[in-house]
Amino acid sequence: MFIKSDSLPASYLQNTLQYEGGYVNRSDDKGGETNRGITIGTLQNAIQKGVVSKSVTIRSLTNDLESVRKIYNDLYYAKAKCFLIPHPLAFAHFDASVHHGVGGAIKLLQQTLNKFNGNLTVDGGFGPLTIKVLDAIILKVAMKILIDTYQDMRVAKFNSIIAKDPTQKVFINGWLNRAAMVRAWCHQQE
Template sequence: MSSVLDEALAFTLRNEGGYVNHPADPGGATNFGIIQKNLTKWNAAHPELGFPASVRDLSLDQAKAIYRAEYWRWDAIANPGIAIKLFDIGVNCGTGTSIRLLQKAINLLVKPPIDADGKLGPGTLGAANTQAPEALMQALCQVQRDHYQSLVASEPAKSVFLKGWLNRAAHIPEVHHGV
């Protein structure tokens, strides 16, 4: 496991916390950021691992195993802070959304724009890795904030989450030396 992934897990788990089952959360019951639907899907694919049926009983190590296998897509991102931010967005919004938000952030910085198709291909990776990391991080924070505001605009019941989401969007990973 890469040390960038270790830092990404620590960053995201500070945002996610433990077991929550908020009635307004369309994801339903969540533990360490893993929703019940994703645990059920994981268990169907990996019955030999013996993970619990209920997300409430998921251990931290089990959650980390799911994150390593299902959410980490960022080894080709040159800047560790950007990779950590993208991992966190993917955990909160889905990995496809994190890729689309990366593409939108890049498009705030480059002309002509790249295709925001939700695919992490060589064009997206090349464009991401040639941006100044500070500028790309600020653009990521902006498009993440815009994404959350758009969710609340289309589904006002989610406004209960907006303050936490906006705090999450503003949170920039501190990368420790040696990563």
């Protein structure tokens, strides 16, 4: 039996915050001004949608864990449809949605499913066909193998990013460490 959660589990928030530090605004970081993995653009989107109040600032997220949780739940966990994915693969997908964006994480999931003859168009859309293929493959493929394949897709994405923009190589060690830690945590959950 597979466990699924309708809302962001506290352990997912806690683990992802281990990889997402505090406030940064590095000129070489494509995410721009960011705090706890939330870019200024994502925060503005959250304010516009009423997820958090207008008083929340990118810097206030350092001490405002409730706003971080709301943004993670509504704009990452729910939007990436992690609630349709069994634990612990749902955590790998959630963490990737924070790190790569929701569309990027869904593409990683689709690529993973395609490794097991999913025959999906990798379009970043989590529609009925992706759900159907996911449900079928979960019944056939061991969770450990799915997690390993998903994390391997992330590592390939990191290498693709660097191939397109070598200035991003400065981040590779952190990215690889994060992927390894997500993989290890997921395996501990099986």
